[in-house]
Amino acid sequence: MSNQPSGAQLVISTLKALGVETVFGYPGGAIMPIYDALAGSGLQHILVRHEQGAAFAADAYARATGRTGVCMATSGPGATNLITGIANAYMDSVPMVCITGQVGTHLMGTDGFQEVDILGMTLGIVKHSWLVRNPAEIPAILAEAFAIAREGRPGPVLVDIPRDIAATRVATSDAATFPEWTPPAPDADALKAAEKLIGQAQKPLFYVGGGVEMAGAAQELRDLVARTGIPLVSTLKGLGTLPTTDELALGMLGMHGTRAANNAVQEADLLIVLGARFDDRATGKLNAFAPNAKVIHFDIDRAEIGKLRKADVGIVGDLKIGLPALNPKVGPIQKWVEKCKADKWEHRFRYNAPGQGIYAPGLLKTLSEKAGDKFMVACDVGQHQMWVAQHCEFPNNRAHLTSGGSGAMGYGLPAGLGAKLGRPEMHVVTVSGDGSFMMNIQEMATLNRYNIPLKIVLLDNSSLGLVRQWQQLFFEENYSEIDLSDNPDFVVVAKAFNLDAFRITHRHEVDAALDRLLAAERPTLLHVVIDPRENVWPLVPPGASNADMMEERWDEPLDSY
Amino acid sequence: MSHLIHIELDRLEGSLLRILGLIERRGFHIDGIELFDLGETKRGLNVTVRVRDAGRTLETLNLQIDRLYGITRLDADPRGATAKPAKAKQEARA
Ligand SMILES: Cc1ncc(C[n+]2csc(CCOP(=O)(O)OP(=O)(O)O)c2C)c(N)n1
Numbered sequence: 111m112s113n114q115p116s117g118a119q120l121v122i123s124t125l126k127a128l129g130v131e132t133v134f135g136y137p138g139g140a141i142m143p144i145y146d147a148l149a150g151s152g153l154q155h156i157l158v159r160h161e162q163g164a165a166f167a168a169d170a171y172a173r174a175t176g177r178t179g180v181c182m183a184t185s186g187p188g189a190t191n192l193i194t195g196i197a198n199a200y201m202d203s204v205p206m207v208c209i210t211g212q213v214g215t216h217l218m219g220t221d222g223f224q225e226v227d228i229l230g231m232t233l234g235i236v237k238h239s240w241l242v243r244n245p246a247e248i249p250a251i252l253a254e255a256f257a258i259a260r261e262g263r264p265g266p267v268l269v270d271i272p273r274d275i276a277a278t279r280v281a282t283s284d285a286a287t288f289p290e291w292t293p294p295a296p297d298a299d300a301l302k303a304a305e306k307l308i309g310q311a312q313k314p315l316f317y318v319g320g321g322v323e324m325a326g327a328a329q330e331l332r333d334l335v336a337r338t339g340i341p342l343v344s345t346l347k348g349l350g351t352l353p354t355t356d357e358l359a360l361g362m363l364g365m366h367g368t369r370a371a372n373n374a375v376q377e378a379d380l381l382i383v384l385g386a387r388f389d390d391r392a393t394g395k396l397n398a399f400a401p402n403a404k405v406i407h408f409d410i411d412r413a414e415i416g417k418l419r420k421a422d423v424g425i426v427g428d429l430k431i432g433l434p435a436l437n438p439k440v441g442p443i444q445k446w447v448e449k450c451k452a453d454k455w456e457h458r459f460r461y462n463a464p465g466q467g468i469y470a471p472g473l474l475k476t477l478s479e480k481a482g483d484k485f486m487v488a489c490d491v492g493q494h495q496m497w498v499a500q501h502c503e504f505p506n507n508r509a510h511l512t513s514g515g516s517g518a519m520g521y522g523l524p525a526g527l528g529a530k531l532g533r534p535e536m537h538v539v540t541v542s543g544d545g546s547f548m549m550n551i552q553e554m555a556t557l558n559r560y561n562i563p564l565k566i567v568l569l570d571n572s573s574l575g576l577v578r579q580w581q582q583l584f585f586e587e588n589y590s591e592i593d594l595s596d597n598p599d600f601v602v603v604a605k606a607f608n609l610d611a612f613r614i615t616h617r618h619e620v621d622a623a624l625d626r627l628l629a630a631e632r633p634t635l636l637h638v639v640i641d642p643r644e645n646v647w648p649l650v651p652p653g654a655s656n657a658d659m660m661e662e663r664w665d666e667p668l669d670s671y
Numbered sequence: 672m673s674h675l676i677h678i679e680l681d682r683l684e685g686s687l688l689r690i691l692g693l694i695e696r697r698g699f700h701i702d703g704i705e706l707f708d709l710g711e712t713k714r715g716l717n718v719t720v721r722v723r724d725a726g727r728t729l730e731t732l733n734l735q736i737d738r739l740y741g742i743t744r745l746d747a748d749p750r751g752a753t754a755k756p757a758k759a760k761q762e763a764r765a
Pocket residue numbers: 490491492493494495517518519520542543544545546547569571573574575576577
């Protein structure tokens with residue numbers, strides 16, 4: 111045996127050279143050479159219990175830390191199990207590198223054991239992908255993969271490595287380094303044109319998406335809002351970029367947005383769109399969206415400008431460079447700002463729900479207030495996800511990890527795990543539903559193995575609540591396959607995984623339970639039993655204009671929650 | 672109305688499928704393709720496309736193709752006046 115490194119050893123040494131500390135993965139036949147090289151390498155590997163968990167954990171690790179997440183899996187079923195997670199990262203523009211084992215090159219194309227064309231299957235959900243044909247190229251390909259994942263609009267990159275390529279020893283002196291990348295500065299003329307439009311506007315409004323925090327420009331945005339005094343609405347992913355408690359933060363726009371946010375969009379005469387993409391859940395009926403507004407659209411990805419809504423001024427480039435350069439002379443907008451603030455106050459959420467049962471929105475609001483500055487949430491998908499977006503306060507950016515573009519149930523638990531590993535100083539809370547939790551419930555074993563002190567709030571309405579709500583409202587109460595009243599005892603299940611777990615069913619128990627959860631030093635699950643009939647309000651019916659919100663409210667004294 | 676898109680690209684695993692798949696997925700018919708050789712590391716591709724889904728524009732499609740890795744040149748309808756070359760992303764990085 112020579113002293114030359116194998117392809118597999120190059121994978122590990124390159125990951126380390128690129129600064130990777132943590133990899134989420136699961137071994138198997140075709141990737142065995144890489145796992146062989148991994149053992150004793152000093153690279154931290156987190157063994158999840160399903161490859162989907164690895165992809166979601168890597169995704170959340172990236173969102174929480176701003177670094178690139180890494181996951182790996184074997185060929186065939188291992189690789190296909192990653193796919194939902196890759197799609198999730200693609201839809202939300204999360205930098206991630208996925209390494210898959212592939213069958214040996216002599217078997218490729220012969221229907222070899224555990225062969226799938228993972229490169230072909232994922233073409234539409236990656237920024238780029240490689241099939242490695244020459245082991246000597248591994249350092250260069252991996253360095254390029256990491257560069258592509260984080261540059262411009264971030265996204266997932268796949269590197270598929272056949273078993274024989276990983277096992278072959280090669281002479282290489284190629285030490286991997288990150289290629290330098292200078293974020294593109296936005297065009298000065300476009301910025302000037304934007305300043306002019308802002309100066310002319312009487313009802314300007316910021317519409318902020320996830321792109322701002324991904325550009326590391328949250329502070330730059332906060333400064334811009336402070337210097338212009340222009341109010342702001344946020345997408346699901348943009349929440350916390352400006353603290354949600356800021357008086358100019360009108361909340362989330364769109365289907366489950368706030369009335370104040372949707373009203374402001376409908377009335378605005380100028381939308382300043384920053385790192386957002388006019389997603390249909392945000393815009394409602396597109397041709398009724400912001401009917402009076404001119405549009406400034408600022409994004410790193412020029413393919414987004416004009417994709418769904420014509421931009422009067424398009425600005426392509428890095429938001430971190432561009433936002434500080436925006437210094438418009440804002441016109442007399444006080445009346446407009448006062449109206450927005452008054453709207454926010456008038457339509458603020460009420461927490462005095464009737465009855466003694468636990469009101470999930472109130473619980474979530476209290477949770478976020480108690481956790482304060484250290485609050486970070488990893489969400490699942492459903493009603494509970496919308497309640498988190500509506501009712502939690504986010505003083506920080508990178509603190510609301512949620513499956514936005516993809517809406518993938520099962521994200522919450524592995525995402526919480528990945529986020530907690532990346533940001534151990536935070537109170538990371540997974541908020542899940544009884545349906546979603548079951549989709550990656552096995553990851554409690556990962557929490558236990560590494561003793562990751564994740565806090566889990568499981569909002570159990572014994573149903574696929576969001577689907578039930580739509581069936582109630584839009585399918586004439588024809589309830590079809592949404593009942594989960596035969597759920598297992600989640601406290602028993604969690605304890606079987608060696609988590610601490612306890613249950614609450616009454617409103618008066620909430621305070622003490624949240625204190626106990628936040629003080630916990632071990633992985634802990636709080637099982638919250640809630641009324642299955644509870645709905646998410648307000649709501650824009652599918653296909654309707656954001657001006658047509660449905661709402662439910664109780665006209666009782668406020669603040670008695 | 673059909674449009675000709677002229678693309679020059681690095682010879683990379685899956686690169687043709689990547690482009691053709693994107694065009695169909697983004698709401699266009701592919702009416703014709705023509706491949707030509709540009710040496711060891713590059714090739715050329717002419718694709719004739721036609722809009723399938725209302726609301727999709729050739730301009731956005733071009734930008735979506737152009738942001739793929741390994742596209743070194745893209746001219747929409749080189750017969751028309753709107754042709755504009757795209758920068759290679761590898762060069763843009765340097
Ligand atoms: C993987 C996946 N399958 C199906 C759906 C469709 N879906 C959206 S919300 C939802 C119900 C979620 O139920 P639960 O997790 O209990 O949350 P709840 O709405 O009850 O709070 C379903 C089935 C989805 N988003 N993701």
